[in-house]
Amino acid sequence: MGRISVFGASGQIGRQVVELLTAEGHDVVAASRTSGVDVLTADGVVDALRDAHVLVDVLNSPSYEDEAVLAFFSTATRNLVEAAKAAGVAHYVALSIVGVNRLPDSGYMRAKVAQETLIEASGLPYTILRATQFHEFAEGIVATMTDGDVVRVPDARIQPVAAAEVAEHVARAAVGSPVGVVELGGPDKISFADLARIVLARRGEHQTVVVDPDATYFGARVDADSLVTGDGAAIASIRLANS
Template identity: 50%
Template sequence: MKIVVIGGTGLVGKKLIPLLTQAGHTAVAASPSTGVNSVTGEGLAQALEGADTVVDLTNAPSWGDDEVLEFFRTSAANLGEAEKAAGVTHHLAVSIVNCDQIPDSGYMRAKVAQEREIREAGVPFTILRATQFFEFLAGIADFSTKDGEVHGSTARFQPVAADDVAATLAALVEQPATNGVVELAGPEAGTLASFVRRYLEAKGDTRKVIEDPAAGYFGAQVESLAPAQGSGARIGAISFATWLG
């Protein structure tokens, strides 16, 4: 198959492309740096020519509420139109677990809007909702630091390695579109604060982590960033301890 990975030069894309190539596919990384822009439409038609599957790993360059909403809406709509024109038979996109349950977050609202565009595009699709990546913990800690202390949310948290996200995508491209959602989480759950504490300790960072029910997630109030127990979510193979090591 020819598989075009939109955002293929990013964190997950760089891990996914080799997996697809090793499986015998023709994998193409498409991003603004390669002349393909899903927001302006530049290079989309050429990149998708002959493509069977598109993996959407796009991410907004700005987190402002209006900007991120416009980015995901426009990008998803442009991809849908280009895919229909090219005869693409599977659109596979990465979203976020519980994004539809965190209305305080402009970013989460934008991901919900992206999912809506995908559903309405008329191209068979699979949405992979993943939990937060281990690789995001440094940014979470920095955002949550006040006066030298990290105020960590007590929300349920079940992060996953970016390598497991890539491996799951590589498996899903081999399967028919579900026209629905598949969830992915890491093998261990706890509070967000507990994962941040373990991350900082492993990095030799002496900042104190305070469990704060009001801390939220990037300013948004949240109860859980993990799949519901018994939901049937796929579980990544890489433990947090292994990743830290």
């Protein structure tokens, strides 16, 4: 197995992927802004990919504003693809999101679709791991739906997965063969109402949870299948209620 270059190595998933691969004895390059790599200007990218067999892309945008996030993923992915091709990288592994192609109202999802499209069109062998929303995002999701004493949630399902298990699957993909697009989800497909109740119970709070047909998920309308895995997905083991 050749060198593995991880871009976004200082992030939540990237740090864990680097630790997992290093612990297994792999030759890992941890590439991030703190290591002098800027994926938007391409500074340091060529050096980070020198002798790399695998590129792992777990980057995230510093801004979620529609135009900024699209510019980030489009520019970063173009720069990585160009450098990866020049370096002879044999496998491009990227982390994406389950439902990315079903939520065109979301600027972030549109940006991730642009990222996936660039990777798929690159000619590089690739694995795109689409994961459901992390356990670690649950409180933030509920906070966006909270108005005073009421939590207004969409009539939809979500399938939380632990970030640690996502990192494990990314690391596994990095040492495996390219398989195209695959999905990973948590063990339970639950309603947003149940998500809110779990979060509130953890905090010892008692707001009223209301299923509102007009409620959105970060501005996007969602339904029972928008954010959950389909047939053939890998299923993680850690339940939100137990994490």
